[in-house]
Amino acid sequence: MKLWGGRFRKETDSLVNDFNASIHFDSRLYREDIEGSMAHARMLADCGIISQADREQIQRGLEGILADIEAGAVEFTADNEDIHMNVESLLTARIGEAGKRLHTARSRNDQVAVDLRLYVRREIGEIMAQILDLQQAVADQARQHQNTVMPGYTHLQRAQPISFAQHLLAYGEQLRRDVTRLADCRARLNVCPLGSGALAGTTYPIDRFETARLLGFDGPCSNSLDGVSDRDYALELLGDLSILMMHLSRFAEEIILWCSWEFKFIELDDAYSTGSSIMPQKKNPDVAELVRGKTGRVYGSLMGLLTAMKGLPLAYNKDMQEDKEPVFDAIDTVKMCLPVFTGMIATMRVLPENMRRAAGGGFINATDCADYLTKKGMPFRDAYTTVGNLVYYCTQNGKLLEELSPEELKNISPLFGEDVYEALSLETCMGQRRSRGGPAVEETSRQIEELEQFISEYRGKTTKIIGGSRAEVCG
């Protein structure tokens, strides 16, 4: 008979039984569920709601179940619907009477709410650690390519000279925001819904501060209806992961372009590329393409849960059982993408000659040419038009700006002197861009240092988040 079978006179239809069950995906919450139960039982005993002897039996019973699950010795059943009722049934089967007291002053609604929060909290720490690894790979590649000149693009048109280091470090910044966004999510989610009951709290003299503390939360949530119906933290996580994947996808898109024969700015390591079944010459950037593709899947999880939540009246509704699969899938997807992406970045071979060659075409020193005239006294807007005419002249005569003779230049403006050739060299154009955040070596060095400081600061914080997620109740 069902744990809730008392009110019923018929067996559940077998299709309904399977339809209603969530055990085939929420079984992965077994540890969080057991930790939550251990905390709850300890609090019940401390508040005199159950006896210390019952609490000890419950604790030992749950420890045994945890060990057996981890040893693969437990079979969950759809008859017991979800992880919460599976664990409770196992406990009662093992310890009898005391097991039946565990659910005092508790509901599956606050139980599932606390389980998912604990799960998300730990996973956030693990994802943060993986992002830090990727940032380190970015910093390492950047350090080696501070003098590697490449064209910077806008509209995918060659725009101004930058270094490969500066380009990579832009991704370092995106990832920095991803890490702090996850840390923010973690900080906001860290309130404990346990003790909200089904929705309306309880008449038992429970101590919600104790369970919150035992489970490593900052305190209990303030309102019991909100406690059982809030899934903002899951949505925030999915939002954060969607933005992270959007960043990886943009990075992936560039990797794919850079690998093409049209660019050939980089070559991926053989270990991170794949071949074609028919074209013997092919070396494809499948890893980058898959990351780009899986981004859509993570967005789908966010949209799915937002949509599931949008029409729900307070408090718990069964629709909310649909929160877990998108959260799990997005976490699994991101955790699969990050390490392989990191390996791909760490092992890619950069081809500076090809970047330099591309930087040589496309008049990417045109702004510098206008700046040259401006520094000689011409108003910038006039200098801009003058150089525009010069570029047109070059395109008609098949020349680059730096290939024009002093006479051709002076014909356009008498302000041009011999020093213009030095001013137009790509090394000058890049090296003189010392404004904060620019591509000059001084600036990329500062950015690398800043990034590495961030990585070491957050390594510590991340270790604490992961460590702090092991609830202390288990002892």
Ligand code: ARG
């Ligand atoms: N399996 C359920 C879920 O994942 C647990 C809570 C069920 N509560 C209920 N009153 N049916 O949401």
